[in-house]
Amino acid sequence: MKYPYFPGCTLYTKAKKLDDAGRECSLKLGFELDELKDWTCCGATFPLVNDQHITMSGPTRILADTKDQGNDKLVTLCSVCFNVLKRTNNVMLNDEERRAKITDFIERDYHGEVEVLHYLQLLRDEIGFDVLKEKVVKPLEGLKVACYYGCLLLRPVKEIGLDTMEDPSIFEDFIRALGGEPIEFPYKVECCGAFQAVHSMDTATRCSRDILRSAKNSGADVVITTCPLCQFNLDDRQPEIQKSDPGFSSIPVVYFTQLLALALDLPAEELGFERNLIDPLPILKEKGVIA
Amino acid sequence: MKTVISRSQVKGDFVSKVAEISGENFFNCYQCGNCSAGCPSVDEMDLLPSQVVRYLQLGLEEEVKSCKSMWVCASCMMCHARCPKGVDISKIMEALRVLRLREVGAEGHIDVTDFSDDYLARAPQIAMISGYRKFLPL
Amino acid sequence: MGELIELTGLKDGEPVTCVAVFGDHADFESVPVDRRVMVIGGGITGITSAVDLGNAGYQVMLVDRLPSIGGRMLQLSETFPTLDCAQCTLTPRTVESGQHPNVLLKTSCEVEGLKGEPGDFTVSIRQKITYVDWNKCTGCGTCIQKCPSQSIALFERDAGRMTAIYTLSPQAVPNKPVIDAERCRYLTLGKCGVCAKSCPVEAIDYEQQESFFEVRVGAIIVSTGFDIYDWKNKMPEYGGGNIPDVIDGLTFERYLSASGPTAGAMIRPSDGKLVKDIVFIQCVGSRNPEFHKAYCSRVCCMYTAKHARLYKHGVHDGQVYIFYIDIRSTGKGYEQFIQQSVSEEEILYIRGRVAKLHRDGDKVMVQGADTLTGKKIEIAADMVVLAAAMVPNDGAKELADILGINYNDDGFFIEDNYKLASVETGQQGIYLAGCCQGIKDIADSAAQGSAASSKAMVLLSSVRRQKQEAV
Numbered sequence: 016m017k018y019p020y021f022p023g024c025t026l027y028t029k030a031k032k033l034d035d036a037g038r039e040c041s042l043k044l045g046f047e048l049d050e051l052k053d054w055t056c057c058g059a060t061f062p063l064v065n066d067q068h069i070t071m072s073g074p075t076r077i078l079a080d081t082k083d084q085g086n087d088k089l090v091t092l093c094s095v096c097f098n099v100l101k102r103t104n105n106v107m108l109n110d111e112e113r114r115a116k117i118t119d120f121i122e123r124d125y126h127g128e129v130e131v132l133h134y135l136q137l138l139r140d141e142i143g144f145d146v147l148k149e150k151v152v153k154p155l156e157g158l159k160v161a162c163y164y165g166c167l168l169l170r171p172v173k174e175i176g177l178d179t180m181e182d183p184s185i186f187e188d189f190i191r192a193l194g195g196e197p198i199e200f201p202y203k204v205e206c207c208g209a210f211q212a213v214h215s216m217d218t219a220t221r222c223s224r225d226i227l228r229s230a231k232n233s234g235a236d237v238v239i240t241t242c243p244l245c246q247f248n249l250d251d252r253q254p255e256i257q258k259s260d261p262g263f264s265s266i267p268v269v270y271f272t273q274l275l276a277l278a279l280d281l282p283a284e285e286l287g288f289e290r291n292l293i294d295p296l297p298i299l300k301e302k303g304v305i306a
Numbered sequence: 307m308k309t310v311i312s313r314s315q316v317k318g319d320f321v322s323k324v325a326e327i328s329g330e331n332f333f334n335c336y337q338c339g340n341c342s343a344g345c346p347s348v349d350e351m352d353l354l355p356s357q358v359v360r361y362l363q364l365g366l367e368e369e370v371k372s373c374k375s376m377w378v379c380a381s382c383m384m385c386h387a388r389c390p391k392g393v394d395i396s397k398i399m400e401a402l403r404v405l406r407l408r409e410v411g412a413e414g415h416i417d418v419t420d421f422s423d424d425y426l427a428r429a430p431q432i433a434m435i436s437g438y439r440k441f442l443p444l
Numbered sequence: 445m446g447e448l449i450e451l452t453g454l455k456d457g458e459p460v461t462c463v464a465v466f467g468d469h470a471d472f473e474s475v476p477v478d479r480r481v482m483v484i485g486g487g488i489t490g491i492t493s494a495v496d497l498g499n500a501g502y503q504v505m506l507v508d509r510l511p512s513i514g515g516r517m518l519q520l521s522e523t524f525p526t527l528d529c530a531q532c533t534l535t536p537r538t539v540e541s542g543q544h545p546n547v548l549l550k551t552s553c554e555v556e557g558l559k560g561e562p563g564d565f566t567v568s569i570r571q572k573i574t575y576v577d578w579n580k581c582t583g584c585g586t587c588i589q590k591c592p593s594q595s596i597a598l599f600e601r602d603a604g605r606m607t608a609i610y611t612l613s614p615q616a617v618p619n620k621p622v623i624d625a626e627r628c629r630y631l632t633l634g635k636c637g638v639c640a641k642s643c644p645v646e647a648i649d650y651e652q653q654e655s656f657f658e659v660r661v662g663a664i665i666v667s668t669g670f671d672i673y674d675w676k677n678k679m680p681e682y683g684g685g686n687i688p689d690v691i692d693g694l695t696f697e698r699y700l701s702a703s704g705p706t707a708g709a710m711i712r713p714s715d716g717k718l719v720k721d722i723v724f725i726q727c728v729g730s731r732n733p734e735f736h737k738a739y740c741s742r743v744c745c746m747y748t749a750k751h752a753r754l755y756k757h758g759v760h761d762g763q764v765y766i767f768y769i770d771i772r773s774t775g776k777g778y779e780q781f782i783q784q785s786v787s788e789e790e791i792l793y794i795r796g797r798v799a800k801l802h803r804d805g806d807k808v809m810v811q812g813a814d815t816l817t818g819k820k821i822e823i824a825a826d827m828v829v830l831a832a833a834m835v836p837n838d839g840a841k842e843l844a845d846i847l848g849i850n851y852n853d854d855g856f857f858i859e860d861n862y863k864l865a866s867v868e869t870g871q872q873g874i875y876l877a878g879c880c881q882g883i884k885d886i887a888d889s890a891a892q893g894s895a896a897s898s899k900a901m902v903l904l905s906s907v908r909r910q911k912q913e914a915v
Contacts, residue, residue: 063400182680201802206382213437344799390732
């Protein structure tokens with residue numbers, strides 16, 4: 016089974032490990048991520064004002080390409096790409112006026128025919144977490160995982176429809192399927208500061224601190240995310256957090272596909288953990304997840 | 307501290323434009339403050355999200371235009387996700403940013419030279435792209 | 445006036461009928477009218493209706509699905525704006541209706557069907573299994589004392605413990621116990637039988653079957669009351685019921701009650717420590733058209749102020765914070781009550797909603813806002829009390845369908861005319877009273893109970909009746 020796949024810019028470079036692990040794992044799980052041809056950047060923002068159409072031309076072109084290459088689905092791994100493509104597709108489906116404006120401009124014929132799926136959604140709805148559980152070779156026994164959703168995987172709930180807003184469970188169910196122990200922590204759907212990382216650094220630092228403290232206080236060994244921006248804020252802000260709060264103890268932040276890869280017994284040394292600022296290897300070794 | 311308001315101010319061009327391009331009706335808001343209570347960026351804001359809406363209701367254009375809050379909003383949509391009246395403040399904040407940027411230009415809100423090489427080497431592309439899209443006129 | 449044919453006691457099971465004398469207008473007709481009334485729901489509203497009708501000489505059957513009457517008010521501690529003891533106010537009325545020669549209580553009963561027409565209805569009733577023969581039972585309470593099965597108490601809003609054979613409260617009317625089959629060891633495991641052994645009059649009947657009966661009445665008053673919005677399942681942002689020190693207002697009534705699970709002590713459910721910082725949140729699920737209930741629940745402003753004062757009476761150095769949006773205190777003396785709470789009891793009102801509650805150590809972290817100063821507020825509380833929305837009682841819609849009356853999207857029964865006929869329904873002979881029609885406080889509920897009873901009397905003593913199709 017092949018699923019058309021949109022990696023996005025960050026997964027080609029700085030979040031390569033998110034991408035690599037996702038692709039490798041899919042083969043182990045019996046499907047293949049088939050990279051879309053000639054894809055471009057999604058734009059990384061969905062316009063929140065209704066007189067700004069230009070930022071939707073990129074994602075619309077990607078969706079039209081997906082359709083023209085004979086597909087009715089498009090899988091993403093990155094929360095940002097997922098959110099932008101999904102919301103753009105909703106406009107193509109539901110807003111005739113804006114759809115016409117944008118498709119006329121890019122000279123393409125597109126009416127929202129493609130279903131945008133997140134990889135987690137694919138695992139839950141198309142593969143099945145029960146099947147995933149059977150394929151696990153090395154269960155993440157004893158590993159306490161804080162499943163951090165952030166914003167874009169969930170909100171706006173009515174448009175994204177992946178899970179509920181306050182109390183989602185898809186990520187926890189995923190970790191349970193891998194044999195790990197998801198822990199509940201109150202900040203799992205709070206914002207990490209997002210793009211304020213390149214504007215109001217204080218916001219990103221404080222938001223990340225609250226999330227990490229909450230995860231740590233709830234007993235987590237590791238935080239997982241689907242988003243390279245969340246991963247960056249949560250991982251890279253930690254030295255700064257420590258400066259203002261000497262009592263803060265660090266916690267590694269990894270991609271969900273990296274834990275998936277470990278559970279499917281892919282070699283840890285190929286998963287790019289060396290790019291993490293807070294090294295996850297010590298705790299993963301301590302918990303016996305890797306040798 | 308006296309502020310005079312009038313019909314022309316309440317229905318002023320600027321606030322009408324904010325309403326138009328955000329698609330939000332400020333008068334749906336009854337000022338319960340739920341958005342402010344849950345907003346992650348409040349520490350860096352000068353007006354609470356609910357106050358931004360209140361200033362718009364009153365038509366206080368200058369105060370709204372000069373507020374810092376719109377610039378530190380992270381578009382996380384938590385305000386909208388919990389608003390009992392369904393007001394999407396992330397759209398209102400974006401409308402304010404967009405109109406401001408169109409009016410006076412980028413004003414140095416974002417500058418790549420502010421960041422160290424090491425920071426840029428690690429920051430993901432989506433951070434830079436979305437940052438530039440949020441803080442440059444479009 | 446109509447000729448009174450015969451009046452025999454309802455308790456003897458004989459019909460009581462009068463013949464109405466009728467005018468000559470074409471829309472009116474002459475029919476015999478049954479002068480008995482059924483009141484469905486034995487809270488303060490239904491009790492008021494029943495006693496009024498009884499005092500006026502009408503015979504009343506007061507039906508309640510619970511084992512005893514008294515309804516929600518019996519769960520309350522003290523009542524605003526006078527801070528009277530709720531049970532002290534209510535108990536004389538429950539006793540009066542229990543002993544009234546014209547009022548027959550039918551508890552543990554549910555209405556199953558309705559036939560006939562205004563003035564001559566036949567109502568089918570299901571008598572639920574109580575496992576106790578109430579004809580034999582003397583209400584001595586020995587069985588309750590001996591029962592070894594302890595579980596969470598319904599009456600105490602999950603806060604206290606109760607036995608499997610129980611009465612809802614020590615002042616229950618009728619004061620006769622029932623067995624909760626799901627908790628009873630004999631009925632679940634086949635072992636025990638302690639209550640049967642200890643009963644001096646052999647009233648315990650494990651083999652008891654459900655029974656059905658019909659009753660003929662001329663009019664029906666519906667007063668099925670309210671329940672608390674299911675915030676535990678619908679509001680995960682407030683902990684979804686998983687934070688033990690976050691409770692709703694009705695549960696807090698039990699904590700405030702001298703007869704409640706803590707004997708009135710202000711202690712945390714989680715660990716029994718004294719509550720020193722207490723947060724109240726108003727409009728929980730109310731005034732929220734996007735996700736919950738659009739309406740204002742109308743009594744929360746007042747009972748929250750009452751809660752705060754009663755808490756302060758127990759813990760003088762405790763700090764109270766009340767998150768509110770607007771204060772609605774429109775009853776007689778209500779505004780003064782609020783003002784007093786603020787100035788004399790130094791209760792801190794904070795104008796804003798709370799976005800989220802979460803547990804941090806042994807505290808509940810409250811993330812709120814004060815829109816007056818423009819600050820985001822965080823409070824580490826020992827206990828949080830939610831003024832959760834009030835909703836029509838469970839089963840109200842099913843009852844409305846049986847009775848042929850209408851309800852709105854929120855499930856409240858629809859009156860004939862909100863301003864001028866607020867206790868009448870589109871169905872002549874069926875009247876509404878209390879919270880089933882719309883949220884109201886005790887004073888308004890009792891007033892509406894009296895109004896409904898007088899409307900029923902108008903029909904049953906009327907010289908003519910508007911022509912009706914049979915229901």
